[in-house]
Structures are given as C-alpha cells and as structure tokens.
Amino acid sequence: PTAPNGCPVSPLAAEFDPFGDAYQQDPPDYVRWAREQEPTFWSPQLGYWVVTRYETIKAIFRDNLTFSPSIALEKITPTGPEANAVLASYNYGMNRTLVNEDEPAHMPRRRVLMEPFTPEALKHHEPLVRELTREYIDRFIDDGRADLVDQMLWEVPLTVALHFLGVPEEDMATLRKYSIAHTVNTWGRPRPEEQVAVAHAVGNFWQFAGQVLDKMRQDPSGPGWMQYGLRKQKDHPEVVTDSYLHSMMMAGIVAAHETTANAAANAMKLLLQHPEVWREICDDPSLIPNAVEECLRHNGSVAAWRRLATKDVVIDGIAIPAGSKLLIVTSSANHDEHHFADADGVDIRRANASDHLTFGYGAHQCMGKNLARMELQIFLEAFSRRLPHMRLAEQTFSYVPNTSFRGPEHLWVEWDPALNPERRDP
Numbered sequence: 001p002t003a004p005n006g007c008p009v010s011p012l013a014a015e016f017d018p019f020g021d022a023y024q025q026d027p028p029d030y031v032r033w034a035r036e037q038e039p040t041f042w043s044p045q046l047g048y049w050v051v052t053r054y055e056t057i058k059a060i061f062r063d064n065l066t067f068s069p070s071i072a073l074e075k076i077t078p079t080g081p082e083a084n085a086v087l088a089s090y091n092y093g094m095n096r097t098l099v100n101e102d103e104p105a106h107m108p109r110r111r112v113l114m115e116p117f118t119p120e121a122l123k124h125h126e127p128l129v130r131e132l133t134r135e136y137i138d139r140f141i142d143d144g145r146a147d148l149v150d151q152m153l154w155e156v157p158l159t160v161a162l163h164f165l166g167v168p169e170e171d172m173a174t175l176r177k178y179s180i181a182h183t184v185n186t187w188g189r190p191r192p193e194e195q196v197a198v199a200h201a202v203g204n205f206w207q208f209a210g211q212v213l214d215k216m217r218q219d220p221s222g223p224g225w226m227q228y229g230l231r232k233q234k235d236h237p238e239v240v241t242d243s244y245l246h247s248m249m250m251a252g253i254v255a256a257h258e259t260t261a262n263a264a265a266n267a268m269k270l271l272l273q274h275p276e277v278w279r280e281i282c283d284d285p286s287l288i289p290n291a292v293e294e295c296l297r298h299n300g301s302v303a304a305w306r307r308l309a310t311k312d313v314v315i316d317g318i319a320i321p322a323g324s325k326l327l328i329v330t331s332s333a334n335h336d337e338h339h340f341a342d343a344d345g346v347d348i349r350r351a352n353a354s355d356h357l358t359f360g361y362g363a364h365q366c367m368g369k370n371l372a373r374m375e376l377q378i379f380l381e382a383f384s385r386r387l388p389h390m391r392l393a394e395q396t397f398s399y400v401p402n403t404s405f406r407g408p409e410h411l412w413v414e415w416d417p418a419l420n421p422e423r424r425d426p
C-alpha cells in the first residue's frame with residue numbers, strides 16, 4: 001500500500017490497529033517501534049496520519065491554526081445510513097463546543113467561560129469530593145475485596161461532573177445511563193449491528209440534555225458551569241450560542257466524567273503494580289500531588305487526540321497534504337525518552353512529570369485539569385490512609401475499544417479487613 005503522499009507504507013504501519021487489544025493494553029508500548037523508527041506514519045486501516053513523538057506533538061498542539069481541532073469529536077468510524085437515520089430522528093445536532101472549535105470563535109468563548117475553573121471557584125467542590133470519597137469507601141472497607149471501578153471510581157467523578165455542570169439531582173440517574181454511549185459513538189468502532197443501538201442511546205442522550213438545559217433556562221441562577229454559561233449568553237449571545245450550550249450539556253458530562261474516572265483507575269492500577277511506590281505514598285502523602293502527575297504521564301486516560309492539517313505541512317520530515325487527519329498519540333509522547341528520562345519507569349519524584357500531554361497543550365489545554373487533579377489527589381489520599389495494605393487481585397484487564405479514552409473496565413483489589421488502620425487505631 002501507499003500513503004496519500006505516494007510514499008510506501010511499512011508493514012508495521014499497515015498493521016497499526018487502535019481498536020485492537022494490544023493498543024488498549026499499552027498504547028505507548030504498542031507504538032514504540034514508531035517512536036523509535038518511523039515517528040509519523042500513515043495508517044491505512046484508520047485513514048489517519050499517526051504522530052508519536054513528544055516535541056512533534058507539542059508543536060502540533062501549539063499551532064491550532066495549521067492543525068485545527070475541528071475533528072476532535074468527529075465520529076472516528078463513520079456510521080452507516082441506518083444509524084444516521086436513527087440519529088436524525090432524534091434531531092441529533094452535536095456541534096462545536098470548545099475542544100473542537102476553531103479560532104477566532106474559540107478563544108473568546110473559552111475566556112468568557114473560564115471563571116468556574118479558577119482555583120478559588122474549584123474550592124467549592126472539594127467538600128463534595130471528600131464526602132463522596134468517604135461514603136463510597138465506607139461501603140466496602142470491611143469487605144476485603146472490591147472492584148474499585150464499579151464500586152467507586154466510575155460513579156464519584158460522574159457525580160462530581162454532574163454537580164460541576166449544575167445538573168439537577170433528579171436528572172442525574174438518566175444522564176448517568178446515557179453517557180457511555182457517546183464514547184463508543186465518537187471514538188469507538190461499533191459493529192454495524194451495534195451502531196443502531198448506540199445511535200438510539202446517543203439520540204436519547206442528546207434529547208435529554210436539551211430538556212435539562214431548558215429546565216435550567218427557566219432558572220439559571222444555580223452554581224453550575226452550564227448555568228454560568230446561560231447567564232453569560234445574555235451578554236455574549238454570539239459567543240455562547242444555543243448550539244454550544246446544547247452540545248456542551250452532552251459533551252461536558254463525558255469530558256468531565258470518563259476522563260477522570262479512567263484516570264483514577266489507571267493511577268490506582270499503576271501504583272498497585274508498583275507496590276514499593278505505593279508504600280512510599282502511604283508513608284508520605286506529601287508525595288501525592290506529583291505522583292498524580294506521574295500517573296497521568298505514565299498511564300493517562302486520554303491515549304490520543306486528533307487534529308486536521310489545514311494546509312500542506314511537513315511533520316518529522318514527511319510531506320503531509322492539506323486536509324489530512326492526524327491521530328496524535330499523546331500517550332506515546334509521554335513515554336518519549338527524548339523528553340522523559342527512563343520514560344517507562346515510574347518515578348513519583350520526577351521533576352518534569354507535569355510536562356505530560358495528557359491534558360493536551362496550548363490554546364485548548366484541558367480547562368478541567370485542576371478539577372481532575374483535585375479528585376485524583378483526594379482519592380489517593382483516602383486510599384493510602386484507609387487501605388494502605390490493599391493489593392491488586394489476579395485479573396486480566398479489559399478496555400472499551402476506542403482510540404482515545406482509556407481505562408480498565410474493572411479494577412479488583414483485595415486486603416485483609418482485620419488489618420484496616422481504622423480497626424487498629426479507631
């Protein structure tokens with residue numbers, strides 16, 4: 001096979017399959033050959049150029065005019081006519097939010113909507129995160145065994161996300177149910193027979209998000225980020241558009257929830273796979289903030305992101321034509337030896353751990369990064385204090401096949417409840 005620029009495709013590039021289990025299990029290891037030998041390559045299976053090195057990816061993030069984020073939420077697997085008809089029957093209209101908005105529209109919107117993410121504003125959410133963390137751990141602390149994903153790490157960030165957005169309590173259960181469909185719809189490769197079911201779920205999610213927003217419109221005085229957006233719309237209707245608000249009401253849940261839930265599961269998995277590191281954290285919780293950064297670097301929850309080349313470019317010496325789609329494998333960048341010494345090692349004191357690209361970089365860098373960091377730190381503080389003796393149970397890890405959002409579907413841990421510190425020292 002040849003790439004769109006006429007160059008031959010190497011056998012490993014031809015084999016590259018980001019929906020296969022090898023990619024899900026360890027994306028940076030799966031593309032190690034590329035990072036070392038062919039850092040930017042054409043993937044015939046995906047129809048994307050795949051970019052794997054740190055400096056290259058950072059430069060792409062830095063230039064959001066040449067490398068447009070407009071395809072960030074585009075369905076990576078185009079759906080067939082049947083699924084499209086289902087989506088249309090729900091008036092599905094997911095459009096630009098922030099993450100996929102081009103300049104000059106993006107920056108003014110980002111600025112107008114930034115305040116709820118400032119450290120002072122985020123402080124208001126801390127008590128809720130602590131309370132939920134305590135409650136959920138209370139439920140299983142005497143059991144000696146738990147699936148941390150099913151029993152805590154999926155739901156707590158979801159509840160925090162819904163509160164952050166300002167979703168009324170009575171609508172939370174419905175939105176919980178719908179949110180996973182959006183991930184498969186956007187970043188996954190559902191089989192044709194699954195596509196229709198996914199389309200119904202996504203359509204329902206879209207409509208319900210619209211209803212929740214309409215309800216908020218009647219009284220936009222609440223503390224949530226969506227109410228904040230509704231208030232800002234009054235002064236800046238051309239910046240905070242109806243289409244933005246409806247799309248963000250749906251996309252925001254996933255942006256804030258799954259990313260953080262997966263990050264927490266990935267972090268606990270990584271730390272428990274390195275018991276000596278876990279022990280250090282338990283002995284000295286002041287190591288937690290940098291340990292969180294190292295976990296986000298080593299085993300982050302966003303494996304890859306997307307950009308569209310708006311003009312002819314040269315990337316890693318490869319001529320890439322205008323209109324090309326790029327899969328930028330940020331998880332690979334995070335293991336680039338040229339930027340991180342002993343990149344595959346876990347070093348919770350690593351001085352440049354927070355240089356990771358898991359939150360992206362530049363104009364679109366994750367707005368919620370400090371909310372996510374707060375949650376992750378609080379989870380690690382609670383686990384290291386209340387269950388320092390927990391260890392990973394024997395298990396194999398499964399992942400939802402998709403290019404971008406990555407975390408184990410289950411994370412079984414076990415411990416001897418008789419040794420719980422709270423029993424010894426109540």
Ligand code: HEM
Nearest residue numbers: 098099255256259260263359360361364365366367368372
């Ligand atoms: C953007 C990752 C948590 C809200 C992004 C981007 C990534 C990302 C990769 C795109 C960056 C770019 O294009 O340069 C993550 C990860 C999280 C997380 C790994 C958790 C560990 C959150 C949370 C929120 C949030 C909790 C809260 C609402 C956003 C928003 C944007 C964004 C609004 C768009 C920013 C813009 O385009 O200007 N995030 N995110 N994220 N994230 Fe997050």
